[in-house]
Amino acid sequence: GIWEFAMRPKSRESRPEKFDDHILVPFCVESALSGVKKKVVETDMLWYRRxxxxxxxxxxQRLLLHFGAVDWExxxxxxxxxxxxxxxxxxxxSFDITDMLKASGSQEIVLSVWDPTDKGRQARGKQQIIxxxxxxxxxxxIWQxxxxxxVPSSHIRSIHVEPxxxxxCVWVTVDAANTNDGYTIQARTLLPGPGEKAGTISVxxxxxxxxxxxxxxxxxxxxxxxxxxSPFLYDLDVTLKDQAGKTIDTVESYFGMRKISIGKDERGINRIMFNNKQLFQYGLLDQGWWPDGLYTAPTDEALRYDIETAKRLGFNMVRKHVKFEPQRFYSWCDKLGVIVWQDMPSGGGNSxxxxxxxxxxLRRMIDASRNHPSIVMWVAFNEGWGQFDAPRIARWIKNYDPTRLTNHASGWADRGDFGDVRDIHLYPGPGVxxxxxxxxxxxxxxxxxxxxVKGNSWGDDSRWSKYGPEETDRLTNAYLRTIRALRPMIYMGLSGAVxxxxxxxENELNGLMTYDRELLKMDARQITAVNLTLYDPPPVVKTVLTTSQQTPQIWRYTNTKPGKELKKWQNRKMS
Known part of the structure; x- marks a missing residue:
């Protein structure tokens, strides 16, 4: 809704005497949909009033004031x-604001927000002032x-579901506030009978x-x-009861029966196993930006559209890249059947x-979203961006949430045999x-x-645009060649690709769709068909002559210009 808004120098720490603007929440200050669309720098303080x-x-009852996300302090x-x-x-x-309320009349909420973006060291993903x-x-x-x-005085704060x-079976852990001896928790689900789409059998x-x-x-x-x-979801009702058996609070949720693990295939190669079976995971890098709302999708339909488009084009996964989305995003992935590899937003500095x-x-991010069956992997660091103590972080994540895979570094900055996957980046690739x-x-x-694409692009940065606006066929063919080269690599040990x-x-023009989502740049039929081949049994690859990519090779070298004599050459292993 509409809030009163003001932007003042951070040096003035007291609230403004007058809020001279308005902003549409939950859109960030820099976005067009906020109605403000102003640049924010590290010396600014943002003020909201409602x-x-x-x-x-x-x-x-107790009143809880909830914020989905506010960037940053x-x-x-x-x-x-x-x-x-x-x-x-x-x-x-969230905050319990009950004791701050007046007995009657209008109640006032005021926020101050400071966001240094890349002038600070906090987790911020790909945000940059310039x-x-x-x-x-x-x-x-505010962007969520x-x-x-x-809520009643005794109430359910959160539930944790572990299938x-x-x-x-499914394990349910409930965090309840202000409960006494004799309070009980009841968890109930409904099992569907043969041929039924919804549950009818109570457990x-x-x-x-x-x-x-x-x-x-x-x-x-x-x-x-x-x-x-088959993204089937079981309904789950959790009820808090007092000593007399009276229902005090109820939370409605759901869960999916899903397992993710690492296992050996018949050739002894480690694979990502989905429900104890090998499933190649092929997805899109999804950074979650919109031209009008920036970090916030303009509507729930827009949020769903990107997920549906990925699914329609034959992808079964998205890697949510250095951004943590509203819970609605993961709920749509749960319902539509799209796997998520979830990055922790990156920052910088070593203090x-x-x-x-x-x-x-990182812990709060896991706590907020660990009930979603769609999320199967936590990615601690993207490449070396702000990376520190990666082996320790990988061990902590695995101990904290053993039900998912851990990826301590996606691309290039791998620190050794920690976590569940070795993740490489290769452009244009592919590679294994x-x-x-x-x-x-x-x-x-x-x-x-x-x-x-002229008329559908934010900018025109030639670094990201190898093909011209009339070269859809060439772009499609380049994609087809890339994916056809990817498929044999599955046999060689590849378990997933993004x-x-x-x-x-904005100026990065390498998407399947334009920034405004109005145009799919490639031929949908052809790219869907080639994507679906990745889930078929891969072709058998036989090595005729090994390369250094698989086996270190012996080369010979000398420190002086060789002549006819070859005795000066020495052996050296190259990999």
Missing amino acids: TFDVPRQWAG TTVWVNGRKVGDHRGGYDPF PEGFMYTPASG TVWIEP NIDEN VAESRAGQRLRISLRKEPKTRLWSPD DERKRQFELE GPALPNRAMVLGEFGAHGMA YTQITDI
Whole structure:
């Protein structure tokens, strides 16, 4: 909705006497949809103000003020009293504002937000105050939904769902506030019968509040596993009851029965296993930018459209690149059957404070989205961008969430045998490294065939545009050649690949679609057909003569210009 807005020098820390502008939340200050569209620099402070009335039916309840995401450092006041602070541009946070409310009348919310973007060391992804190349316009301030939720004094704060397909059960952990001895948690799901699309057979588990619940599914009807081909979701109702058995609070959710792991194929090569079976994961680099909303999709339909387009073109995965999206994005991936490799937004600097903040935001990101079956991999660092202590971070992630794969560095800055995958980047590629004893091999970025389309491009940077606007056939053929070269690499040990990228972004013109999503640059029928071949059994590749890519080779060299005598040559292993 519309909030009052003001931008003042950061040096003036007191709230403005007058809010002289308005802004449409949840769009960032720099975006056209915000109605402001102003540049924000590190010396600016953003101020927001909004009033609201408490509905009568909320009387006697606690009121929680929720923020989906605000970039970057936020302070909140309600009716002139400070509620709290938050640092982090991507993770959701909330405050209990009940005790700050007046007995009646209009209530006031005021926010101050400071965002240094690339002048700071915080996690910020690809935001840059002066955008250029593959760094884009920043997204300062509120950029996700803000809402107020009434809850009883004793209420469910969060639930954590952990499916186990090998034991045919799902574990449910509930965090509840203000519960006493005798309070119980009930978790209920519905199993679909044969031929049914929705569940009708009730399965219930119940225990004391604070205990982990196990919902055991039945052998019959057979459990439906979540996969890109069949993204079945089970409904889940979680209820909090008091000592008398009275229902105090209820949360409706869902879960998918899905397993992701690393296993050996019949030739002893490590593969990514999906529900205990080999499944090649082929996706698009998805950076989540829009020309009008920047970091925020203009509508929920727009958010869904990108996911549906990827699925329609034969991709079964997206790599969400150095950005953490609103929960609606992952919910659509759950429902539509699109796998997600999730990056942690990158930052910079090596101070202890910056490292602690990065790890705090990483944990919050996992906590906020770990119930989504679509997310199968956490990517700690993109290449060497802000990378630190990568082996330790990889071990921490795996211990914190053992149900997903860990990728400590996507591309180039690999630190050794840590995590579950070895991730390489190769442009235009494709390429594959040697099979490894403990990790699967993936190609985290490749492709990036670019074409500018006049009238549908933000800019015209020739670095990203090899093909002209009338060369759709040439661009399509380049893509087809690339994917045909990719397919034999699956036999050689490749478990997944990510093509760059789903859309153009500002001056970067290597997307399958234009930045405004109005035009698909390639022939949809042809690229869909070639994409689908990646899920067929790969062709057998027989090595006639090994190269240094697979096996180190012996070369001979000398430190002086060789003559007829060859005795001076020495042997050296090259790889």
